[in-house]
Amino acid sequence: MKGNVSKVRNFSISNRIKKEFGQLKRNIKQTYVCPLLMPYVMMPVKGVKAVVEVACQFRDPIHGMIPLNAGELAIVDSEPFQRLRYIRQLGTSYLVYHGAEHTRFGHSIGVMFLVGRAMDVLKEKLPEQIDDWEYERLKQIVKIAALLHDIGHAPFSHVGEEEDGLFPQLQDYDGELDYGHEVYSRLIVQNCFKDVVEQNKYLRELDIDIATVLSFMKGNVLEPKWFFAKELISGQIDMDRMDYLLRDSYYCGVKYGEYDLHRLLDTLTICPSPEGIWQLGIESDGVQAVEGFVFARYWMFIQVYFHKTRRILDYYLVNFLKECLPKGHYPTDVREYLEYTDNHILELMGAKAPRNLWAKRLLRRECLSEVFVSNPHQLMHEEDGFSDYHKLGWIDKVLREKFPINSEPENYYVDQAKTLAAKYQISPSTFLSGETEEESKKLYAIPVKDKHTGTIKPVQDYSLPIKNLSDLKINIIRVYANKEHHVQEDNVTAYEKVKQYMETVDGEWQKHVEEMKDLEKRYKEMQSEKEALSKRFQ
Structure with a gap:
C-alpha cells in the first residue's frame, strides 16, 4: 500500500452484525462511526443496500482517521495525485513559519473528507425526498471533485498566479481559454483520470463518469437543486476553506485560523431560492460559528498569507521562474507540467x-526590507472627497517617477496583496445557460434559514460583524528597498532614500489634494463662463 496509510483487515461479517450496524446508522445520526465497524459502510446501490469495505484509513492531524473506499484510494495511489506530496500548501511560507512544510496531498484528502461529512449532514435536511442511490452517487461525485480540486497546482502552489506570463493560456476541456492552476487541474483530470475513475469497479456501480466530475470542478451544475453540492467545493462556506484554515493554522503554529468546525458542519442546511436553486446555507443557530469562520479567514490573510516576508520571497521566486523556465512559463503539455514539483524547482x-541573483537571495533569505505598509482597508474620506485608494495610487505613481523601481527590480519593489473579506451576494450564472453574470439574479452569498419561521435572509441580517466586513477588500500595499545598495549620488542606501521620502509623503499628498481641488474649482468656473457665453450669443 502506498503512502501514509494503514490497511484494514479483511474479515467476514455476519448478517446479524450487518443488520445491527444498519439499525445503528438509522437511529444514531453522528459523524464518526464506531471504530470496530469502520471497515464497513452501508451504501445504497441502485436501491439495494450493500456492505462496502473501506480500503484504507489515513491518519490526519486535523481530522483524525479518514476512511477511503476503493475508488478514492485508486485516485490517491495514482502518480499525478502522489505528486501533491511534493507541492507545499503555502508556497514559500515555510521560510517564514518553519512548521509550514505541509502539502497539497493532505489538504486534498481533508477536503474530500469534509465534503463527505457535509453531505451526510445535508441528507437529513433536503427540501424534498431524493432516492438514496441518486444522493449517494452525487456524494461520491462531489468527493472525487474535492479530492482532485488541487491536482493542477504548480510548484509552491499559488506563487506566480497573480503575475502575467508565468501560466500560459490553455484550452480547457470544454474549449474555453483560461489561465492558472484550475484549468491545469481539469486538463489533468481529463487526460489522466478517465480510466482511473470509469474503470474502477466500485465507481462503475455508481455510474460515475469523468465528464460529470469535470463539470462539478468547473462549477457548471446543470441541475439547480445540486447547486449546494458545487458550493461545498467552491463557495463562501466551502470545505476547501474549512480545511485549509485549520490545517494552515496548525502547521504555522498560529491560532488565527481556528474556528468551531463541528458546530459549523452541524448547522449546515439547504436554502431553496424562489427560482428553485438549492443553496448551501446555515441554520440561524449557526451564525456565530460562521462569524468565527469568516474572521478566521480574514485574520489568516492579514497575518499569514500576506506576511511581508512571504510576499518578497514569492517575488524572488516568480522572477527566478520567469528567467529559468523554458520560454519563461510553465509548459502547456500536461504530462510535461506534471514533472514540475517543489523539489524540481529547488x-x-x-x-x-x-x-542567478533571485535564486541566491531566496536560498539565503536575503530579503529587501519593508519601508512602507498601508492599512489593510482603504476608506473614503468625506471631508475632501478622496479615498485611501486615490492616495495609494498616487503614491505608487510618484514612487515610480522618483525611484528606479522598474529598472532596478533587485533594489526596489512595490507589492499589492488583495482579496475580498466576505461577499454579500453571488451569481448563479454558472449553470443558467445563456445568462451573463450581470443578467442573472443574485443570490445571498451565505443564506441563513430561521429556525422558527423557515424564512431565508442573508447572514448580514443576523451578524453585524460580517455586515461590516461584507464586500470590503483586504488591499495591502507595501514598498520594499535594499538596505545594502548604496545610491552613489546621495551617499545613502536605497532603503534610507525611500524611507526619507515616505516620511514626507503625507504632506505631499495634502498638497496634491489641494491642487486637485483648485483644478476642480477652476474647471467649474470655466464651465460656468462657457455656459454664460453660450447664452449671451444665442
Missing part, C-alpha cells in the same frame, strides 16, 4: 544560484 535553483 534543484534548479541550487544549480543556478551561483549565477
Whole structure:
C-alpha cells in the first residue's frame, strides 16, 4: 500500500452484525462511526443496500482517521495525485513559519473528507425526498471533485498566479481559454483520470463518469437543486476553506485560523431560492460559528498569507521562474507540467544560484526590507472627497517617477496583496445557460434559514460583524528597498532614500489634494463662463 496509510483487515461479517450496524446508522445520526465497524459502510446501490469495505484509513492531524473506499484510494495511489506530496500548501511560507512544510496531498484528502461529512449532514435536511442511490452517487461525485480540486497546482502552489506570463493560456476541456492552476487541474483530470475513475469497479456501480466530475470542478451544475453540492467545493462556506484554515493554522503554529468546525458542519442546511436553486446555507443557530469562520479567514490573510516576508520571497521566486523556465512559463503539455514539483524547482535553483541573483537571495533569505505598509482597508474620506485608494495610487505613481523601481527590480519593489473579506451576494450564472453574470439574479452569498419561521435572509441580517466586513477588500500595499545598495549620488542606501521620502509623503499628498481641488474649482468656473457665453450669443 502506498503512502501514509494503514490497511484494514479483511474479515467476514455476519448478517446479524450487518443488520445491527444498519439499525445503528438509522437511529444514531453522528459523524464518526464506531471504530470496530469502520471497515464497513452501508451504501445504497441502485436501491439495494450493500456492505462496502473501506480500503484504507489515513491518519490526519486535523481530522483524525479518514476512511477511503476503493475508488478514492485508486485516485490517491495514482502518480499525478502522489505528486501533491511534493507541492507545499503555502508556497514559500515555510521560510517564514518553519512548521509550514505541509502539502497539497493532505489538504486534498481533508477536503474530500469534509465534503463527505457535509453531505451526510445535508441528507437529513433536503427540501424534498431524493432516492438514496441518486444522493449517494452525487456524494461520491462531489468527493472525487474535492479530492482532485488541487491536482493542477504548480510548484509552491499559488506563487506566480497573480503575475502575467508565468501560466500560459490553455484550452480547457470544454474549449474555453483560461489561465492558472484550475484549468491545469481539469486538463489533468481529463487526460489522466478517465480510466482511473470509469474503470474502477466500485465507481462503475455508481455510474460515475469523468465528464460529470469535470463539470462539478468547473462549477457548471446543470441541475439547480445540486447547486449546494458545487458550493461545498467552491463557495463562501466551502470545505476547501474549512480545511485549509485549520490545517494552515496548525502547521504555522498560529491560532488565527481556528474556528468551531463541528458546530459549523452541524448547522449546515439547504436554502431553496424562489427560482428553485438549492443553496448551501446555515441554520440561524449557526451564525456565530460562521462569524468565527469568516474572521478566521480574514485574520489568516492579514497575518499569514500576506506576511511581508512571504510576499518578497514569492517575488524572488516568480522572477527566478520567469528567467529559468523554458520560454519563461510553465509548459502547456500536461504530462510535461506534471514533472514540475517543489523539489524540481529547488534543484534548479541550487544549480543556478551561483549565477542567478533571485535564486541566491531566496536560498539565503536575503530579503529587501519593508519601508512602507498601508492599512489593510482603504476608506473614503468625506471631508475632501478622496479615498485611501486615490492616495495609494498616487503614491505608487510618484514612487515610480522618483525611484528606479522598474529598472532596478533587485533594489526596489512595490507589492499589492488583495482579496475580498466576505461577499454579500453571488451569481448563479454558472449553470443558467445563456445568462451573463450581470443578467442573472443574485443570490445571498451565505443564506441563513430561521429556525422558527423557515424564512431565508442573508447572514448580514443576523451578524453585524460580517455586515461590516461584507464586500470590503483586504488591499495591502507595501514598498520594499535594499538596505545594502548604496545610491552613489546621495551617499545613502536605497532603503534610507525611500524611507526619507515616505516620511514626507503625507504632506505631499495634502498638497496634491489641494491642487486637485483648485483644478476642480477652476474647471467649474470655466464651465460656468462657457455656459454664460453660450447664452449671451444665442
